Amino acid sequence: MIEKTDLTYEKTVLVGLITKDQNEDKLDEYLDELEFLTYTAGGEVIKRFTQKVDMPNPKTFIGTGKMEQVREFVHENDIGVVIFDDELSPAQQKNIEKILNCKILDRTNLILDIFAQRAKTSYARTQVELAQYEYLLPRLAGMWTHLERQRGGIGMRGPGETEIETDRRIVRDKISLLKKKLETIDKQMEVQRGNRGQLVRVALVGYTNVGKSTLMNVISKSDVFAENKLFATLDTTVRKVVIRNLPFLLTDTVGFIRKLPTQLVESFKSTLDEVREADLLLHVVDISHPNFEDHIESVNQTLAEIKVLNKPTLMVFNKIDNYKAEPLEKDDLETERTPAHYSLAEWERTWMNRMGERVLFISALKKENMKDFRKKVYETVREIHITRFPYNNFLYPEYDAYGEEE
Numbered sequence: 210m211i212e213k214t215d216l217t218y219e220k221t222v223l224v225g226l227i228t229k230d231q232n233e234d235k236l237d238e239y240l241d242e243l244e245f246l247t248y249t250a251g252g253e254v255i256k257r258f259t260q261k262v263d264m265p266n267p268k269t270f271i272g273t274g275k276m277e278q279v280r281e282f283v284h285e286n287d288i289g290v291v292i293f294d295d296e297l298s299p300a301q302q303k304n305i306e307k308i309l310n311c312k313i314l315d316r317t318n319l320i321l322d323i324f325a326q327r328a329k330t331s332y333a334r335t336q337v338e339l340a341q342y343e344y345l346l347p348r349l350a351g352m353w354t355h356l357e358r359q360r361g362g363i364g365m366r367g368p369g370e371t372e373i374e375t376d377r378r379i380v381r382d383k384i385s386l387l388k389k390k391l392e393t394i395d396k397q398m399e400v401q402r403g404n405r406g407q408l409v410r411v412a413l414v415g416y417t418n419v420g421k422s423t424l425m426n427v428i429s430k431s432d433v434f435a436e437n438k439l440f441a442t443l444d445t446t447v448r449k450v451v452i453r454n455l456p457f458l459l460t461d462t463v464g465f466i467r468k469l470p471t472q473l474v475e476s477f478k479s480t481l482d483e484v485r486e487a488d489l490l491l492h493v494v495d496i497s498h499p500n501f502e503d504h505i506e507s508v509n510q511t512l513a514e515i516k517v518l519n520k521p522t523l524m525v526f527n528k529i530d531n532y533k534a535e536p537l538e539k540d541d542l543e544t545e546r547t548p549a550h551y552s553l554a555e556w557e558r559t560w561m562n563r564m565g566e567r568v569l570f571i572s573a574l575k576k577e578n579m580k581d582f583r584k585k586v587y588e589t590v591r592e593i594h595i596t597r598f599p600y601n602n603f604l605y606p607e608y609d610a611y612g613e614e615e
């Protein structure tokens with residue numbers, strides 16, 4: 210299927226809720242991210258609507274009065290799409306569509322759309338298609354999709370079976386078909402991975418748009434697609450990298466994002482196998498992003514969900530060239546000093562306290578501190594290598610034994 214909503218130049222409105230779990234600042238952050246996602250999908254955000262409620266309205270997500278405001282705005286400004294920051298129930302989706310009379314998407318929907326636009330290889334497309342059907346399945350109730358045409362055949366529908374049940378069955382069949390297809394490719398890939406021999410495997414992980422592909426390009430001198438949009442990378446790329454004379458495999462992977470249902474993450478299982486099978490993770494963080502600590506948290510959560518726990522990890526804080534602490538005047542005694550005011554040196558100390566030596570502060574773009582980066586990666590990979598193959602440790606001396614050149 211691979212359905213794509215064409216958002217090109219489409220005028221868009223965002224809607225989010227302020228609730229007890231999500232204060233105004235948090236919502237602002239989420240909507241900033243949603244706006245970036247919309248831009249990535251090709252849309253342009255004209256306005257945001259927010260509402261403070263205890264609970265989302267079960268019928269229309271936002272209240273009646275607010276909905277009327279949105280309806281007027283949509284009507285007067287020729288808005289093509291309204292995007293909700295949270296997942297809508299099928300009933301909500303249907304009701305809202307009726308009222309607003311334009312395209313209605315939720316966050317998951319939008320992300321899936323971007324995935325669909327970006328999936329290039331047949332493997333990535335199959336994964337996206339699987340994710341789309343997984344998303345569709347619980348939503349079939351109340352939605353008459355006429356999927357049965359695709360299946361056809363007399364006698365396919367049992368007596369008394371409703372259309373929805375038929376649709377469900379078709380979607381389930383499709384899901385198991387796609388899973389089988391992925392399994393077959395997986396087996397081939399496993400063989401390929403097996404052929405990679407006894408090299409230590411390192412995987413770049415991190416939130417989307419933090420600079421994983423840029424870093425990959427810098428260290429492997431390869432040409433992986435990197436750009437300032439979300440989910441530039443959907444396929445994994447593996448490169449052999451040699452630092453000094455120590456070879457290892459480096460994998461670039463799909464970026465993580467918060468509020469992505471686990472079941473969708475699972476659709477990318479095979480891509481994530483690279484992460485599961487890695488000996489070392491480089492967790493890349495965009496330290497210039499105001500919410501980078503939340504990003505770390507949500508990456509760790511996804512790692513836990515896919516059962517990648519306690520793997521050796523280096524924290525790589527990237528984009529130091531772009532980091533700006535919030536200014537705080539010396540004589541300002543009123544404002545409380547928070548981590549937002551930390552200098553880079555303070556962040557470095559904070560993370561060293563938490564993680565010991567396993568932290569790095571770099572700029573992949575400006576190639577700052579790359580020497581440090583190479584050294585630390587070399588030493589960590591070397592350690593893994595000689596633990597595994599103790600008999601050839603003589604091959605790889607301490608990094609500094611090479612002297613200063615390079």
Ligand SMILES: Nc1nc2c(ncn2[C@@H]2O[C@H](COP(=O)(O)OP(=O)(O)OP(=O)(O)O)[C@@H](O)[C@H]2O)c(=O)[nH]1
Nearest residue numbers: 418419420421422423436437440441442464573574
């Ligand atoms: N200022 C600055 N920008 C950077 C740095 N590293 C990467 N970028 C920019 O950040 C954007 C995202 O970079 P990517 O390498 O595509 O990020 P990614 O983590 O691979 O993103 P996804 O594949 O979308 O998850 C690009 O515009 C890069 O030029 C850096 O050190 N400093």
Ligand SMILES: [Mg+2]
Nearest residue numbers: 421422441442
């Ligand atoms: Mg990338």
